[in-house]
Amino acid sequence: MIISKKLKRRSPSEKVKRRCKNCKEIFLVEPSRLRRSSGIYCSKDCYRNLSLVDRFKAFLGRPDKNGCINWQGVTCNGYGQISNKGKQLKAHRVAWELKNGPIKKGYSCLHKCDNRSCVNVDHLFIGTQLDNMRDMIEKGRHKTVKGDDHPNAKLSKAKIKKIRQRYFRYGFTQLEISEEFGISRPLVSMIVNHKIWRHVE
């Protein structure tokens, strides 16, 4: 019988000391986890026991040069995420609601700054129902297609602006935008990430 010994790879213990934001105990955390913005609480319990407000505050970054407060926690499609009672909430909506109270059903919390991860309440506004907005844009789209502004026409400054607005302000997916403008999804990605057309705001 062969006794196999499990070879445990021992990583050098380069853990760093952190003070738990809840219980104030010192705990050790791997540096790689810090980058993923873990390492704020010593345990899941310490995290869960906090109120939504405190957990929210723990993930606020310093304002950047535009005054945007970028979410330091998990993001999804660029939007900050925070869990509450088993539900994933969008961090910018939580930011708004903590200050102004609940967002009415059917209304959207939108970014003036076109920066999805921003949770600065001053950069947010409440928009009309997203579906209505999409509907409006849909109708407008059908009109323009008939005209000389065909989606296959070359991209223009105005179109680049529209594309970025659709993405950042109205939350369209890159796929939806690529279909609307008749361009490839990777091209949409380059536009919204400011890889091209940088001179357009």
Ligand SMILES: [Zn+2]
């Ligand atoms: Zn703790």
Ligand SMILES: [Zn+2]
């Ligand atoms: Zn902002």
